[in-house]
Amino acid sequence: MSAGLSNAGQVAGLHVLGPLDQVPVGEGRAFGVAGEQIAVFRLRDGSLRAVSAVCPHKGGPIADGTIDQSVVMCPLHQHAFELDTGCSTTGAGPLRSYPVFADGNRNIVLRLP
Amino acid sequence: MTALASRSARTKTVDSRRRLVVIGNGMAGARAVEEILARGGAVQYRITMFGDEPYGNYNRIMLSHVLAGEEDTGNIFLNSLAWYRENNITLHAGVRVDKIDRFAKLVFSDDARATPYDVLVIATGSRSHLPPMDGMYTPGGRLLPGIFAFRTIDDTTGMVSYAQQDNHHRAVVIGGGLLGLEAARGLQSHGIDVEVVHSGGHLMNAQMGPDGGAVLRRSVEALGITVHTGSRTTAILGADKVRGIRLRDKPDIDCDMVVVAAGIRPNVDVAVTSGLPVERAIVVDDQMRVPDEDEIYAVGECVQHRGEVYGLVAPLWEQAAVLADHVTGANPKAAYLGSRTATKLKVAGVDVASMGLQAPERDTDEHVVFSEPSRGIFKSIVIRDSKIVGATLLGDSRKVAYLTQAFDRGLPLPDERVSLLFDIGGPGEEAGVAELDGDAQVCNCNGVSKQALVDTVAGGCTTLAGVMDATRAGKGCGSCKLLVRQVVEWAADGAVEEDPAAAYYVPGVPLEKAALMTAIREQGLRSVSAVFAALAPGGAEDAKSKMGLASLLKMMWAGEYIDERDARFVNDRVHANIQRDGTFSVVPQMKGGVTSPEQLRRIADVADKYKIPMVKLTGGQRIDLLGVPKEDLPKVWADLDMPSGYAYGKSFRTVKTCVGQEFCRFGTGDSTKLGIEIESRFQGIESPAKLKLAVSGCPRNCAESLVKDVGVVAVEGGRWEIYVGGAAGAHIRKGDLLATVDSPQTVTLLAGRFMQYYRERANWLERTYAFVPRVGIEHLRAVIVDDAEGLGAQLDAAMQESVDAYVDPWTERDDPFTPGQFRTSLPLEVLPQVPVR
Known part of the structure; x- marks a missing residue:
């Protein structure tokens, strides 16, 4: 992990996070990817979204949040963030958003910049 | 210079418009440009603006909301960078103007640029005044870390990040005026202990007299802010960063940060060095023009007009309009004759309005005063020749709109002076709104007139929220929201749509x-x-x-x-209450607050085994294990082998009981037994908001039954009183007596019937203390006790169905309901790490 953190070139690109079934429909789960904490959500339409896992407001666990098709609400103080962009709709700082999808083997694949 | 001259010569051939240069991109400079554009100024002028802050124009009044974490900096911009582009304004943000050459008509800025002008507007505003104190600066000449002014976005964000550092707990705000109190309140929201040190004899002495100041002090101290008046700060203590302050004649105060809010000073440097007339500020005439300079205007907090320097936003709107009339030639007769300053603000949550004189000055002046310090209310009006010449209102803003207008326009006053302070059969709120002139300013923060609100309503916007969004009225300090609502209701003439979403x-x-x-x-x-x-x-x-x-x-x-x-919600997914650090609290069921050595031993073992950081008794007579990581929850429950106490849900929580007749020598009923029966029956029932119950064995009420959602009291003769709608948390309310009954069985029946009626009728998150007064205790007695509407059997059956559906949620420990139900979401170390290939 320390090697990964020290060399961004080595960690950029695609990461397979394992089976899609780890994330129940409508909920999120947190993953550590190359030293970053990332919350992956599985929307009710089946699509995936990924944002940074720590709320910029007071450090709340974003993966424990409540979602709909467009936003996630942090469980601590109900700040909301767009799942597509990470931008807050309630005046908090932004989360980072990451491209994520399920591959042909129903594995979650995340792309780090 | 040659390059510049040739470039300007070239542009001149393609653009014959005159060059308008504005020094200052704050609220005054931008407002002046807006007014100029509104008068067709874009046809006459190419506009260039200089601002020494690297941003577009923002609403400085909103900085206290940013400090309090209620607004994001992104939301306080009045003019975004796109606005400058759309209006073809050249903005030099982050560039300071050093000097004006009045003869060559050039402006020199610190990016080594010389910009020619035909018309110049100076709107340099003010800066924070930092009174001299020992130890303010490091040997290198910089402000000691931990000292902040409170004037700009950068000041504010700097304060927020400093306040949020874990080792910073205490702050001193120097200055007990408007800004200082706002800073104090804002810092409090970051968990900082705040003391205000004010050199004046009472708070907000620029706006009010000593009596009002004393009432305000009481209200501010009730918020937990310590106030020192008549105290001058002589030194800042600390070598590397702020450690405390030294006061004259008083003990030192330890603190981690100091906010200096000791007034503002006009920014006049560029005017002074350029040879313009400056006294306390840049002198202007009634046309907002600098005397003897036909092409130089000044506006806002940096100007002195007829001897007055204003530090408020309202005069600025009037000045900008007059300036624009002259710059564009729209109205050569326009004149600014000064502003009668009336302030209406919300300071640290307290409504404050002040205008004109603070106290009578002549023997013949009348003074009408009402003071009610315990409610934070103070009203004072000074009357001369039957006209209002001054007023101060604290804690109650209902008469402010009328008084402001009476003060501004010298309206005749009612003979019965007390009706100036209160609505006593006089014109009510609506008449007051109807009487307001169209150009009367309703929102002082964002400069919105009554007419602007009326026009918005006429344009088809008929909800309060819609009008507020469209005009930004009420989106500053918020003190005018009630008035905005009244104007909208009046303008819509009954057709106001109650915000349906509400x-x-x-x-x-x-x-x-x-x-x-x-x-x-x-x-x-x-x-x-x-x-x-x-x-x-x-x-x-x-x-x-x-x-x-x-x-x-x-x-x-x-x-x-x-x-x-x-x-x-996450609490209901993992059957525990999420804490600020993302861990959870575990409260096992302990019916009626009765436990046993065996249970206590098991709890102690669990606390040891899982290194529980805090074991705490709750207000509901249970034991709370705090700081349990999510992934440990199933193991903790298994080792406890007790059912969930539901301390996390919007649901039936607990029944508190007293010792009861078994042991207590005063007990008249078996309260403990009844409490356990009630808790066994209704455990885990979900409801619109939490339900906390109690049963007391005698009227001494040791279980506090009178302040519970449902509270039961045993009285002499084997009878039981049932109270509903009590509360003793953020809200205090004594419950209403629903019924007095003869048997514990009837208590259980009626309590269940009441709770079911509440579950079916109450709004989401509406506690019983709001629900009971809303529907009325007489109505509840009729429905629940007398069964006047014939709903009894139906309510009882519905409740029975819920009781039958109860399953202890902690049994999910052996068979998680969803994959990863108890997988951690924080922190990183224990997350499943994905190998990097």
Whole structure:
């Protein structure tokens, strides 16, 4: 992990996070990817979204949040963030958003910049 | 210079418009440009603006909201960078103007640029005044770390990040004026202990007299802010960063940060070095022009007009309009004759209005005063020749609109002076609004007139929220919201649409509770996703609505409810209460607050085994294990081998009891036994908001039954009193007596019937202390005790169904409901790490 953190070139690109079934429909789960904490959500339409896992407001666990098709609400103080962009709709700082999808083997694949 | 001259010569051939240069991109400079553009100024002028802050123009008044964490810096911009582009304004942001050459008509800036002008507007505003104190600067000449002014976005964000550092707990605000009190309140919201040190004899001495100041001090101290008046700060202590302050004649105060809010000073440097007339500020005439300079204007806090220097936003609006009339030639007769300053603000949550004189000055002046310090209310009006010449109002802003207008326009006053302070059969609120002139300013922060609100309503916007969004009225300090509402209601003439969303059970489904329940029942909607699909606009899910719908559906369908876990709040997914650090608290059931050595031993063993950081007794007579990581929850429950106490849900929580007749020599009924029976019956029942109960064995009320959602008291003669709608948390209310009954069985029956009626009728998150007064205790007695509407059997049956559907949620420990139900979401170390290839 320390090697990964020290060399961004080595960690950029695609990461397979394992089976899609780890994330129940409508909920999120947190993953550590190359030293970053990332919350992956599985929307009710089946699509995936990924944002940074720590709320910029007071450090709340974003993966424990409540979602709909467009936003996630942090469980601590109900700040909301767009799942597509990470931008807050309630005046908090932004989360980072990451491209994520399920591959042909129903594995979650995340792309780090 | 040659390059510049040739470039300007070239542009001149393609653009014959005159060059308008504005020094200052704050509220005054930008407002002046807006007014100029509104008068067709873009046809006459090419506009260039200089601002020494690297941003567009923002609403400085909103910085206190940013400090308090209620607004994001992104939301306070009045003119975004796009606005400058759209209006073809050249903005030099982050560039300071050093000097003006009045003869060559050039402006020199610190990026080594010389910009020619035909007309110049100076709007350099003010800066914070930092009174000299020992130890303010490091040997290198920089401010000691931990000292902040409170004037700009950068000041504010700097303060927020400093306040949020873990080792910073205490702050001193120097200055007990408006800004200082706002800073104090804002810092408090970051968990900082704040003391205000004010050199004046009372708070806000620029706006009010000593009596009002004393009432305000009481209100401010009630917020937990310590106030020192008549105290001068002589030194800042600390070598590397702020460690404290030294006061003259008083002990030192330890602190981690100091905010200096000791007034503002006009920025006049560029005017002085350029040879313009400056006294206390840049001198201007009634046309907002600098004397003897035909092409130089000044506006805002940096000007002195007829001897007055204003530090408020309202005069600035008037000045900008007059300036624009002259710059564009729209009205060569326009004249600014000074402003009668009336302030209306919310300071640290307290409504404050002040205008004109603070106290009578002549023997013949009348003085009408009302003071009620315990409620934080103070009203003082000074009358001369039957006209208002001064007023101060604290804690009650209802008469402010009328008084401001009477003060501004010298209106005749009612003979009965007391009606100036209160509505006593006089014109009510609505008449007051009707009497306001169209150009009367309703929102002082954002400069919105009554007419602007009326026009917006006439344009088809008929909800309060819609009008506020469209005009930004009420979006500054918020003190004018009531008046904005009144104007909107008056303008819509009864056609005001009550914000329909306010009546919805949840925001994402446009139905009130009763209609929503009917639709759910008729269409057989048994899951949250089915409700969205059938009843939400466009079938769209709404995160804010999920928890309320899940609760409602569980109540309606009991065992037939289709439990979609994503509709639950995290607490209800993992059956524990999330804490600020993302860990959880575990409260096992302990019916009636009765436990045993065996249970206590098990709890102690669990606390040892899982290194529980805090074991705490709760207010509901239970034991709370705090700081349990999510992944440990199933193991903790297994080792406890006790059912959930439901200390996390919007649900039936606990029944507090006293010792009761078994042991207490005063006890008249077996309160402990009844408490345990009630808790056994209603455990885990979900409801619109939490339900806390109590049973006391005698009227001494040791279980505090009078302040519970449902409270029971045993009285002499084997009878029991049932109280409902009590509270003793954020809200204090003594419960209303629902009934006095003869048997514990009837207590259980009526308590259940009341709770079911509440579950079916109360709004989401409406506690019984709001529900009971809303529907009325007489109505509740009729429905629940007398069964006047014949609902009794139905309510009892519905409650029985919910009771039968009870399952201890902690049994999910052996068989998680969803994959990864108890997988950690924080912190990184224990997350499953994905190998990097």
